[in-house]
Amino acid sequence: MEAIxxxxxxxxxxxxxxxxxxxxxxxxxxxxxxxxxxxxxxxxGKVYExxxxxxxxxxxxxxxxGYNVIEVKSGKVSVTDASCPDKICVHENAISSGGQSIICLxxxxxxxxxxxxxxxxxxxDGVVK
Ligand SMILES: [Zn+2]
Numbered sequence: 776m777e778a779i780x781x782x783x784x785x786x787x788x789x790x791x792x793x794x795x796x797x798x799x800x801x802x803x804x805x806x807x808x809x810x811x812x813x814x815x816x817x818x819x820g821k822v823y824e825x826x827x828x829x830x831x832x833x834x835x836x837x838x839x840x841g842y843n844v845i846e847v848k849s850g851k852v853s854v855t856d857a858s859c860p861d862k863i864c865v866h867e868n869a870i871s872s873g874g875q876s877i878i879c880l881x882x883x884x885x886x887x888x889x890x891x892x893x894x895x896x897x898x899x900d901g902v903v904k
Pocket of ligand 1 (some may be wrong): 811856862863864878879880881
């Protein structure tokens, strides 16, 4: 009888720990997602593409106006190359926090760092379209 009781108590304790761990993970998961930043590229006022900032990558934005090469590195976003004559966008400092943007006037390209509460890609697509 006593042995079974201890096992039951252990079982309840393990369950309790699992629940606490799950709740803590959930809290961490949601709080971390809220700070998610994305790179939003707009061309001529229309959203062209949205990229993640937590993944190092190089994206080429090609439009009728020309091209812009956008680099995401360690959460910092910069334009590394462009077809525009002034190259102002290329010389802009890298952006990394919500609300900042790099504008390329000749190509009508705006590269912005935006904050998204939703982590769901479909949600972003919904906003985009
Ligand atoms: Zn430019």
